[in-house]
Amino acid sequence: MIWFVVNPMSGNGRGMRIWQQVERVLAERRIEYGCRLTERPGHARQIAVELAGGDQAAAIVAVGGDGTVHEVANGLIGTPVAIGFIPAGSGNDFARSLGIPAKWQEALERVLLLQRTRIDAGAVNGRIFAISSGIGFDGDVAYYTNRSWYKRWLNRFGLGSLSYVVTVLRLLITYKPSDIELDIDGNRSVHRGVWLIAIANMPYYGGGMKICPEARHNDGILHMCLVANIGRLELLRFFPRVYRGTHTTHPSVTMLAGSRIRIEASVPMTIHTDGEFGGSTPAHIVALPQQLYVL
Numbered sequence: 425m426i427w428f429v430v431n432p433m434s435g436n437g438r439g440m441r442i443w444q445q446v447e448r449v450l451a452e453r454r455i456e457y458g459c460r461l462t463e464r465p466g467h468a469r470q471i472a473v474e475l476a477g478g479d480q481a482a483a484i485v486a487v488g489g490d491g492t493v494h495e496v497a498n499g500l501i502g503t504p505v506a507i508g509f510i511p512a513g514s515g516n517d518f519a520r521s522l523g524i525p526a527k528w529q530e531a532l533e534r535v536l537l538l539q540r541t542r543i544d545a546g547a548v549n550g551r552i553f554a555i556s557s558g559i560g561f562d563g564d565v566a567y568y569t570n571r572s573w574y575k576r577w578l579n580r581f582g583l584g585s586l587s588y589v590v591t592v593l594r595l596l597i598t599y600k601p602s603d604i605e606l607d608i609d610g611n612r613s614v615h616r617g618v619w620l621i622a623i624a625n626m627p628y629y630g631g632g633m634k635i636c637p638e639a640r641h642n643d644g645i646l647h648m649c650l651v652a653n654i655g656r657l658e659l660l661r662f663f664p665r666v667y668r669g670t671h672t673t674h675p676s677v678t679m680l681a682g683s684r685i686r687i688e689a690s691v692p693m694t695i696h697t698d699g700e701f702g703g704s705t706p707a708h709i710v711a712l713p714q715q716l717y718v719l
C-alpha cells in the first residue's frame with residue numbers, strides 16, 4: 425500500500441490544499457492508500473519509521489517541502505521502503521534534482537508508477553541528508569530563513585524561494601567568516617576566512633541555486649563547494665552566478681569531492697541538513713551510497 429505523509433503547514437498551507445486534490449484523484453481511481461498528517465516538527469520521521477517497521481507500506485510519499493522529504497528520508501534510510509514526493513514547499517530542490525515534476529498532478533502520476541530506484545544519501549554527525557548539507561553562512565541562512573516572518577509571507581504568493589535570498593542579503597552584512605581544518609578521505613588542509621562549505625548529494629540548493637553542478641544522486645560520493653577569502657561586496661556581486669552554476673570558476677571558490685569528511689572550525693559554525701537546522705561544528709560527514717529507495 426502507498427502511504428502519504430502530508431505536512432499541512434508546508435508552503436503556507438499549500439501542502440494541505442494539494443493533498444485534498446490528490447485524495448480526490450486517488451478516490452476516483454479506487455487506489456488503496458493510507459494518509460498521515462504531520463502535527464509538529466520531527467513527526468514525519470517518526471511516522472516513516474513506524475510505517476516502515478510494519479509490513480504494509482510499499483512506499484511513503486512526502487507531500488510538503490524539502491523539510492518533509494528530509495524527515496521521511498531520515499526514517500526510511502537503509503530500509504526497502506521507497507520515498508515518493510509531491511512538491512508543495514517553497515524550495516523543492518529534491519524534486520528539481522531528481523526531475524520530479526513541480527505540478528502535483530504529474531508528480532502523482534510518477535508516484536503511481538511505483539518504479540523504484542536507489543539513490544545515495546549523506547550523513548552529518550549521524551543526521552541523514554538526501555539533498556545537501558551546508559556549514560557556516562549557509563547553515564545560518566537556513567536557520568534564520570526557517571524562523572523568518574517573510575518566508576511565511578512570501579509563501580502566500582508562491583515566492584517562498586525568494587526568502588532565502590532575503591536572508592542571504594541580511595547575513596552578508598553581519599556574518600563573520602572562520603578558519604577551518606578540513607579532512608577529506610585522509611587529506612588534511614587548513615582554510616582561512618571561510619564563509620561556507622556546502623556538501624551536496626544533489627546539485628540544487630536553497631530553492632534552485634546550482635551550488636555543486638557536478639553532484640549526482642547516484643555517484644557514490646559527496647561534492648563540496650568551499651567559499652573563502654572574499655569580501656562582502658564581491659560575494660554579493662558574484663552570488664547570482666550560483667543560479668547558473670558558473671560560480672565554480674571564481675578564485676574564492678574551491679570545488680572538492682569525497683566520501684569521509686571532517687570539519688573543525690575556530691569558532692562553532694552552524695550546520696543545516698536539507699535546509700533544516702543540524703547543530704554546529706565539528707562535523708563528521710559520510711557518503712551513504714545507494715542507501716535510499718525513491719519513486
Ligand SMILES: Nc1ncnc2c1ncn2[C@@H]1O[C@H](COP(=O)(O)OP(=O)(O)OP(=O)(O)O)[C@@H](O)[C@H]1O
Nearest residue numbers: 434435462463465488489490491492513514515516
Ligand atoms: N503540523 C506542523 N506544524 C508546524 N510545523 C510542522 C508541522 N508538520 C511539519 N512541520 C515542520 O515544518 C517544517 C517545514 O516543512 P517543509 O520543508 O515541508 O515545508 P516548507 O518549509 O514550506 O518548504 P521548503 O523546505 O521547500 O521551503 C519542517 O521543519 C517540519 O518539521
